[in-house]
Amino acid sequence: MDQEGKVLAKSRVSTDRPAIQNYLKSLDGLKPTKAVIEAGFNWSYFYDQLAEEIEEVCLAHPLKTRLIAEARIKTDSLDSETLAHLLRSDLIARAYAPSWETREVKNLLRFRISLVRIRTSLKNKVHSVLDRHQVEDNVFRGLTDKFGKTGMKIMRSLELRGNDRAILNGYLDLIEELSRRIAALNKQIKAxxxxxxxxxxxxxxxxxxxxxxxLLRYEIDNMERFASAKKLCSYVGIVPSTYSSGGKTWHGRITKEGNKWRRWVVIEAVHGAIITSPSLRRYYNSVKQRRGDKAATIALARKLLEIIYHVWKEKRPYYEKELAYTV
Structure with missing residues (x-):
């Protein structure tokens, strides 16, 4: 599409890499200087393919772009022509597109988390096998970790009837292999x-x-995008949704905007913060007494993001101090 909105070419192209490259080469004098794609599943594949051939690639935020399109261009769906109109009019609501290097680190960290979750699932299955044979906890008396070296030896020496001996060994083999892989990933992460x-x-x-x-550093990637800590909290999706009608305003559950990993990181950190920080623990308990456990968790998650914002912006370590707060 040219600057006046005239469609110069429209085609259906296979999604494989050579087909995309050949299509762009076939345009010759019509080769675009800008392209736009929606931030859907596996957007990075198409983004990278286009970025190699085109001067600028815009990643469109699906929900926000849809609102603009329905207001400006009367259409029921965001097809390629609609996106092209919005692009030439500079009306694309852009989503943040992290670099290939950033995505590589994020994928590595998410891989590590997925392995831990698989290992936890296998440990639960081991507990089920032990429960079937009424293996009491006193067998592991004195051990802090049932799945440590001593605990694993004890489980491998248990006399179990039927196929459960082989089943238990199979689970333990998988747990040991996953632990080795997780340990190797931990070294990479520390580096x-x-x-x-x-x-x-x-x-x-x-x-x-x-x-x-x-993980949070690479999920956020660039703090300069946020003018305030409140903007960061909104980006992570832990601010309450707002509904206004007839001059009245209601606040509902958190918006949960953005990807789940950002929220998971902050909520996961809440549990550790309650244990390690007396100041943050008092803040959490004060909210919990008045509004309950879930509200206290979200409130402390926002407090942690505020701390993260200033630590990142000012490039300094965090030092514990008393928090001034009201509930």
Whole structure:
């Protein structure tokens, strides 16, 4: 589409890499300088393919762009022509497109989390096998971790009837292999933290360590995008939804905008912050007494994001001090 809105070419193209490259080459003099795609599943594949051939690629926020399109251009769906009209009119609501390097680190961290979740699932299955044979906890008396070296030896030496001996060994083999892979990933993560200045600051915040600090750093990627800590909280999706009608305003549940990983990191950090920080624990308990556990968790998550915002912006470690707060 040209600047006046005239469609110059419209085609259906296969999604494989050579087909995309050949299509762009076939345009010759019509080769575009800008392109736009919606931020849907696997957007990064198409984004990277276009970025190699085109001067600028815009990543459109699906919900916000749809609102603009329905207001400006009467259509029931955001097809390619509608997106092209919005692009030439500079009306695309853009989503943030992190660099390939950032996405690589995020994928590595998410991989590590997925392995831990699989290992936890396998541990639960081991407990089920032990329960079927009434294996009491006193068998593991004195052990802090049933799945440590001593605990694993004890479980492998248990006499179980039928197929459960082989089943238990199979689960334990998988757990040991996953633990080796997770340990190797932990070394990679520590090395990344040492090389990254921001991550070294974030891990000083209560509840955050190497993994959570690094994951949040790359899930946010660029703090300069946010003018305030409130904007950051909104981006993470832990601010209450708002409904207004007839001059009255109601606040509902949190918006949960954006991807789930950002919220998971902050909520996960809340549990550690309650244990390690007396000041944040008092804040959490004060909210909990008045509004309940869930509200207290979200309130402390927002407080942690406010701390993260200032630590990141000012590039300094976090130091514990008394928080001034009202409930």
């Amino acid at each position: 990344l933290v040492k090389e990254d200045e921001i991550s070294s600051y974030l891990k000083t915040v209560p509840g955050f360590g190497d993994l959570l600090g690094l």
